[in-house]
Amino acid sequence: MSQIIQLLPQVLVDGLTLGFVYAVVAIGYTMVYGILELINFAHGDIFMTGSFVGAGVLFTVMSMGFMSSAPTMVLFMIMILVAALITGVMGVGIERVAYRPLRKRNAPKLIALITSIGISFILEDAVRFIADWTTGNYIITTRPLFQHKFTIDFHSVFPFFNNATFQGSFLVVSIVTIIMLISLDLFVSKTKWGIAMRAVAQDRETASLMSINVNRVISVTFFIGSALGGATGVLFLIQYGTVDPYIGFILGIKAFTAAVLGGIGNIRGAMFGGILLGLLEMFAAANLSTITHGAMGSEYKDVFAFIILILVLIFKPEGLFGKATIEKV
Amino acid sequence: MRLKRMIPLLAILALAVGLIAGCGKSGGSAGGLKVIKIATQSPLSGGSATLGEAIKNGAQLALDDQQKAFNKKGYKLVLSPYDDMGDPKKGVSNAQAISADNAVLAVVGHLNSGVAIPSSQVYQKNNLSMVSPAATATAVTDRELSTVNRVCARDDFQGPAGANYAIKTLGVKKIFIIQDKTPYGSGLAAAFRDEAKKLGATILGYEGITVGEKDFSGVVSKAAAAKPDLIYFGGVYAEGALIVKQARAQGLTIPVMGGDGMDSSTSVQIAGSGIKGVYYSTVVGDVTKTEKGRKFAAAYKAKFKKNVEGYSAYGYDSAAVLLEGISKAIDKNGGKLPTRQAVATAVRGIQDYDGIATKVAFDGKGDNKFAKIYIYKFDKAVYPATEQTEITKK
């Protein structure tokens, strides 16, 4: 028991980092789902593309002599903005090519699952080809940007805790994520576009009668969701330093799980679900073998997370934040 | 009406069919030379494609080097690369397709033991000789199939060799083991653990991670809290180097040790300066030490515009061993094309091949008698690392 408590501060810090990443990616899933009732499997790969665009920007800027001495913060801002813009446009493009035609033809909802899986394969390999072609290796590692190490001295205040260490990148990731989350929340609840978005999510047909251009709203949703995903890709790159074309797959599943945990279609739910899932996973990875006396190690961390998810859904079938829908006959 | 709706489908089918039109035929002759094909099977897409491609490229280079010698005998060598995607099902289906191609006389193959084991059942049925550059699990050769060989070391040789070095030379007492839950990583880590226990070290933890993830801080903080003298990692560099990096970020400066999966330039790229103090065991001697090795590295760089990896040398040697077997079989057959059976026997009989990475002599099971283990250590953040010692099989 004491071992678990000792580790708590470090687990908290690491879990939050991972949780923030999950949270923003989960928002992309939840926004698209809310509006189209479509599981956009390609979203994880948009996130991945964002991280590669970020790396590409970093490499290009570094190779331009006059820019290489630019302050890290400026560099970072350029990376994140370019990545967000490119992935945002890409998201809109994917929607146009792969989802809109299906909607027009009144195709069954699930068929979009196939196009999204197809797009996901295409993105993974396209990014791999480009990275392989330009750098000779598709596992891309960038130089660390925010390397300063911090130690929070929990131990001297609470002797039963160990200290927690983290890097500057953790602060950057947290601050940027929180800014993104708050501004998105404001955007959705306060602006005209946000209101239109919620209207379309609630009832597409009625919304179109209220002179809302549904297709444009959907495009905007895809733009924002994908741009957030791409920006998170850059954050991921900053935090872990290494990306490969296949990171989107596992992360996509996790983020989708987080979105469901929070109540799919609900933006605040996705944020909360993401952070919760990150914490759960980190806690399980660090402590499972202590708890079970070695019978189950950290390899069971996903089992632990999924069991919690299933339990939550059994007792609250619409997720933690979802509203129970009353089915009308 | 129905047929009209089928038109797009039919069009696609027709296109696909039209495209393959050319590949129905195999064998035959090119410019009066008989074609001999060597197939490679390794993951060319998916998470471990770097390693799979290194194997394919290494084999390609071996074929290029031997091309002239074979031309003189009246044969032309062609490499036929297959992508097994790291998927056992795909590996078996490819193995069937390879076996069906009569021009293929041997296979360089399989990175993953999990794919090598079921696929080799197919090669065995077709008498097709296979040399694996990388499948280290004991079950690969313990089934005693006459066609299955490997140039790399077995897990139960490499793991204990690492444990011996760590405990006897580095003098560590408390060890924390992390493994990646693949046949390769678990096999290696288990062999290391058993030997380390025998030698009297304490195992503080034995944890698994998920391949493909990037955040291992949970396991790393557990390791840090246990205060070990050494972390051993059974797995491949993509995860291993990140574990090193994240351990350093948490202030762990203790040595980390891994197997030949850590033997890649990408390790250094990922972990950066944190790679200092990392040890790894491998069967590949320092390629840049020998004249032959330097030549190989230069040729590799010139042809593929990539730096040579540990597995490229294995790939080269696997293909070269097979070619030597084929060439012997041809001579024995009076210059005529030998049967697959004859090639398999000749390959198993090889006792004195001296390659880029390793000397090769197969024992009765197909394991390499010469497989030596070298222990390397990163003193600086440069690949390749410095050789510490070499361990020969008892």
Added chain:
Amino acid sequence: MIKNAFHKFADSTKAQIIFFAAYVLITAFGLFLLSDSVIAFLVLLLSILILYYLKLNVRIKWALGLLIIAVLVPFAASQGSSYQSFMDVGTLVLIYVAMALGLNIVVGFAGLLDLGFIAFFAVGAYTYGIFGSTQANKFMPFGHFPVPGDAFWLFIPIGAIIAAVFGILLGIPVLRVRGDYLAIVTLGFGEIIRIVFNNMDHPINITNGSMGIPSIEPPSFFGIPIGQPSQFYYIALVIFMLAIYVATRLEHSKLGRAWKAVRDNEIAAQASGIPLVKTKLAAFAIGASFSGMMGSVFAAKQMYIDASSFTYLESTIVLVMVILGGMGSIPGVILGAAVVIILNNQVLTSLSTWLTQLSASGVVSVPDALSPAKMQRFIFGILLVVFALYRTKGLIPYKNKKVDAAHLKAEAAVKTSQYEEHPEAEGTH
């Protein structure tokens, strides 16, 4: 003009039979001669699809279809060295078709989105894997393993039953959640099964963990060992026929109609007296049992299994087969599974081999990063998108049984008139 001729042709049964017979004979002969040609093989297989579209008696179609896949295809292919390779693809197709038919019951008929379906396949595979190798000795206190190859046949129903039990286990939490929440629960279930199988080498070694189970005993048939794909093809074919039979029988049965009612409107179905719990659990159990049976066959065919064959990606691929083929449509699902497997394991592989040979001989030059050997997944992705855009309802969409309105009206009129004439007769029916 041509259109007219075409219509005439389409309406004349005789012309169709002649055309079809000619097609089959020519292609079979083609495969017989060009024995290693992938195209000849595919063109012959295409005859099944053509057969489906012919206007013939259903029974004759079945008999012809069976004749083609059970006798003609293996015979025509047997001449070349690619025989085993073709039969291996054939076996895989049959395995996946049976699985897709199982998933079709869950997703297509009952409308329960399942993202973890491969778990049942894994359960079946491990069932035979553990007892068909020395693995079972490691934890079983009694008995001697591996079981003899003759016992394999027992493991087909055992695999089905154990998978069905797992299906019911999965079903229990599922009864409370709906729609896409269900999807994530099933995804979680699939992952849990995979991770647990991948780790059960301690504290008790049941599955040998990530090292997998090697040297699984090949089945034997009255003492004849079965090892070649051409033999497994027939085992898979029998189970496949069984799966089709069960699926088609169920589709129009009471249970089948109950599934569709639940799919279309759960509340209305409940209100009309359909027991929700039983109906949904039956879908999971029956669907799972198909995969369980094929799992045993898969383990025996591969002779080695580890958890890497049962990832989440595999579950989505099976789902892709069902949706691509046309949800709820049995012929569609069969075609969908066949297309996906043949594309991935045969067409794209030979395509990339061919392109590689081309670039090796210098006809076209491609940079190494774009080498066609690495492009399989990429091309598959493009094909998926194209298929989905052009066939939005699936390759062969589901059709409700056609009801002839005029006929029904006439019938009703007769009944009414009868009733008017003899109102008392109604009660005696």
